[in-house]
Amino acid sequence: MRIGRTGFGTNLKRRLLGLSAAALVLPLTAGIAGTAVAGAAPIAHRAPSGGFEEVMVPSSMGPIKVQIQWAARGGNAALYLLDGLRARDDRNAWTFETNALDQYRNDNVTLVMPVGGQSSFYSDWMAPSNFNGQKSTYKWETFLTKELPDYLETRGVSRNNNGVLGLSMGGSAALTLAAYHRDQFKFAGSLSGYLNISAPGMREAIRVAMLDAGRFNVDSMWGPPWSKAWLRNDPFVFAPQLKGLSLYVSSASGLPGEYDHPRAPIDYYNTANGMGLEALALVNTRSFQVRMATLGIPATYSFPSNGTHSWPYWSAELFKARNQILDALNAH
Template structure:
């Protein structure tokens, strides 16, 4: 009989949940848990901070390209947990997805011995919401934000799954992957970060999957959805100082690309008669700016979810 293990930081207890068909009481308000969630990719670790007052709304936070295998960087590189500690929204922090772009791949990467095909869209919109529903988390009142790799994914997930997501946010996201030669930038980044092959993700350039997963190309799907897009201008700001010159130079180059992408996304929205909040700030491609962007987005998220 299928069981699920819930590891709670409250008192360090480890409890075995009831069979999946049985009713389950939700975790205590304000608790932090690490769940092992079944998926077509195998068990996926998901870190969760439960809503402060037992509410059903949820905010999904997606990592960047270097997504670690043991934790969400939102929990270690930002104050996201503290930001929402008193809010009536559950934070859902999927762990893993290294170089995945949180999408459904065609096949495992052929260049690094990957055995399992990434199916992150399926996980985030079907398997994980169904699992969390057992704890009282809504499948129809969620928000999703992502940094870097997760930015375009957040908008794509929200666009194709409007019944689930009521808000989407992209922080330094690459929002126009079909733009000429940007696929080569993605190829180089994915090769550098785990030797993943972009062709196994969406096929060669020109394959319909590229356009299908391009937030600028699919902007119409987002009509009427509250959206927040934030990007740095590529110039070092006050939050870059602790990261050193070498990191800052690299982050400047990456952010100059996301700045252009944000502008193209904004222009596409204007062509369609749509609006979104698009902010460009002094700064580069680093976590302190994404923490800042999340703080800016927080009241918009709470409004969209009715989770005050």
């Protein structure tokens, strides 16, 4: 019996010592585990409430910078803002050429502004451009409709409650993305977009413009002018697929307006260039309006009597579209 009691007492002491050690170790391990979880990839949750952030999002083209202003109250809606033909690699022009961030700072919608994509039309290209030594093939449609939403979902942004709006190149691209990805977008907006690219001379004009903006070869994008890819990306052609979307479509006359104040020779050149580009956008947009009317598809149209192809006018149009966007995304 003594031996048994001695063995029992020894075992009890060992157990108590073991429990004491465990009690000391558990807080330490809990702290380590908490740090690991915090440092891991974000788990789907409510979006941050307000604030501005720049993130690098993985893609088949390599990491893509995306500038984000989070919804003021952590809502799940997002508005993608697309750049123009001369999109820069450091910043999306909506962040510095306009007051878009201020316009939507108190609204419950996240502004998503991808950086880069010069002359891309935010499309999936067939091959790298062979005129300028492009290393990888543009895959912007895949990025904007799969890879970027995958990331944003981990930050609390819905895959199904989004709008997309762009200017010029980004205008036709916004309608294209919304037409073919109806599960993602509830709103689409085009400001001074080229919405009838099958019209006479348009494909040639796009070819020249892309050569001027980065020496990009349009044949690497959608193939030769008779390729079906051109028709797939022409809003005038795929217009029936826009039925049921909330749409905002705008183009000014091309006549100088309140934001045009040329002084130096370069200013006069830029103003003249902006007049021509906007006049061409107006012809395209009016043709698109007629096409939509024949299909019985409603849209909100804005045709200011004055305005050139320049950022101050697009900033003003974004503000005009604001209530419609917030209504479509239930993001007031």
